[in-house]
Amino acid sequence: MKKYFIAGILVWAPMAVTIWVITWGLGLLDGVFGSVMHAIIAVFPIQFSPGLQHFRELPAVGILIVIAVIMFTGLLAISFAGQWWxxxxxxxxxxxxxxxxxYSSVQQVSSTLFSGSGQAFSKALLIRYPHAESWAIxxxxxxxxTEVAAKLGGxxxxxxxxTTPNPTSGFFMIVPRAHTIELDMSVEEALKHIVSMGSVPPSNPTHLTAIKSDPHF
Known part of the structure; x- marks a missing residue:
């Protein structure tokens, strides 16, 4: 019974988590559409409100409209007139x-993360955390x-x-480069390793000998 139960969990757990994440994302998009529709219903005359409310309640309409608006906005943004606006x-x-x-902070972060030309999440590293005898990815x-680098001097x-198993939260730190070890595993493999709490090994095993071969440690 225990063997069958564990086998069933191994089948359903990845599917359940995937569905939960997708549902959360779609619910977020639908919530944006719902807020816009409530504002439109409040502005339009009363005779149009029932029809608008019925349109709001149609399944998946909000998600499709939000995606279409995002795509249309992106199309305009890359045009000459769109860049001027x-x-x-x-x-x-x-x-x-x-x-x-x-606005400026979110804009800079978004540009760095989605442009592909920035340094964000470019490498997976080993750092000493939370104390000198333990390591974290x-x-x-x-x-x-510039000011921080000048005052730190080095x-x-x-x-x-x-954090594990939810990698969307965590800590921003400034550490000496000499106290980090660059891993051969990709960022995607490192994320899988973190989310699985270390139970899923990366496909590239060369990083396992990184600490032993590093002369600084």
Whole structure:
């Protein structure tokens, strides 16, 4: 009975987690559409409200419309006129005192993560955490800011240390480059290893001898 139960878990667990993540993402998109529809219903006359409410309740309509709007926005953004409007929009947003701090930060992070040209999550590293006798897998996210690097005086690197089994949260740290070990495994393999709490070994075994062969440790 125990063997059958474990075999059933191994079949359903990946599917259940995958469905949960997809459902969460789709629910987020549908929530965005729902907020927009509530605002439209509040603006339009009462005679149009029942029809709009019925349209809002149609299954998957919100998800499809949000995806279509995102695709259409991306199509406009890469055009010449769209780039001009984006510059105007950015100037407007950057003039609002509180909004500009949030907007510019999110814009820079998004550009770094999705452009593929930045340093975010470019390498998987081993760092000493939470004490000198233990190791954790982290990801290189870039180099310290100019002021930080000048005051630290040395070669440091920015790293993101994800938590297990949820890698979307974690810690941002600045550590000496000499105290890190670069791994041969890819970022994707490292994420799998972290999410599985170390139970799923990476396909590239060469990183297992990295610590032994490193002369600094």
């Amino acid at each position: 984006m510059k105007v929009w950015n100037r407007i947003m950057n003039r609002i005192p509180i909004v500009r701090s949030i 982290a990801f290189q996210t870039g180099n310290p800011a 070669d440091y690197v920015n790293v993101f240390l994800p």
